[in-house]
Amino acid sequence: MYKILDVKDTVRVDPEKFSMELEDSVYESLREKYEGLLRPEIGFILSVEEVTNIGEGRVLPEDGAAHYPAEFKMLVFEPQEHEVVIGEVVDVTEFGGFVRIGPIDALIHVSQVMDDYVNYDEKNDSLEGKETGKRLKNGDLVRARVISVSYSEDNKVGLTMKQPRLGALKWLEEDGEDESDEEE
Numbered sequence: 001m002y003k004i005l006d007v008k009d010t011v012r013v014d015p016e017k018f019s020m021e022l023e024d025s026v027y028e029s030l031r032e033k034y035e036g037l038l039r040p041e042i043g044f045i046l047s048v049e050e051v052t053n054i055g056e057g058r059v060l061p062e063d064g065a066a067h068y069p070a071e072f073k074m075l076v077f078e079p080q081e082h083e084v085v086i087g088e089v090v091d092v093t094e095f096g097g098f099v100r101i102g103p104i105d106a107l108i109h110v111s112q113v114m115d116d117y118v119n120y121d122e123k124n125d126s127l128e129g130k131e132t133g134k135r136l137k138n139g140d141l142v143r144a145r146v147i148s149v150s151y152s153e154d155n156k157v158g159l160t161m162k163q164p165r166l167g168a169l170k171w172l173e174e175d176g177e178d179e180s181d182e183e184e
Contacts, residue, residue, distance in 0.1 A: 001080050004073050013066045026070055027051050034074060040151040043078025044103050077102040079146050079157050089140045092127055094120040097136055099159060106157035108144060115162055134171050141169045
């Protein structure tokens with residue numbers, strides 16, 4: 001889930017940014033401090049969107065930088081269990097497929113791809129259902145449900161497509177389960 005968060009923090013502005021406008025130097029310093037970080041309590045920090053307030057700066061002893069209290073908005077991505085996501089398959093292996101959802105790649109384990117016995121086709125770099133003949137390959141768009149989120153050394157997000165209205169979008173369209181059915 002994407003969210004915009006209102007945040008208050010003190011940011012250190014290096015002396016080389018003193019020639020910039022205050023708003024620009026604080027904004028750049030916040031971007032350097034936060035963008036690209038993972039904070040388990042809020043998710044993946046994608047960007048600092050805007051600085052809404054800057055307080056009075058202070059210079060600390062033995063630190064030539066200025067420290068400003070600031071209020072700002074940041075865009076974060078935090079996958080939630082049970083959330084339905086749409087992503088693109090970016091890698092297929094014998095144990096499953098990796099799907100890019102937002103800034104991360106989540107795993108659909110081979111046991112969670114479909115209600116069918118699934119074989120890995122190394123030649124075509126795809127997963128194929130034995131009975132259905134459905135294939136999952138790189139570049140496919142899929143709708144999946146988040147079933148696990150783990151922030152540790154290896155950040156892991158697990159997905160499933162074994163529920164109604166989930167799977168490769170091309171399968172859903174072929175089965176008449178595309179999004180246009182939901183509007184009727």
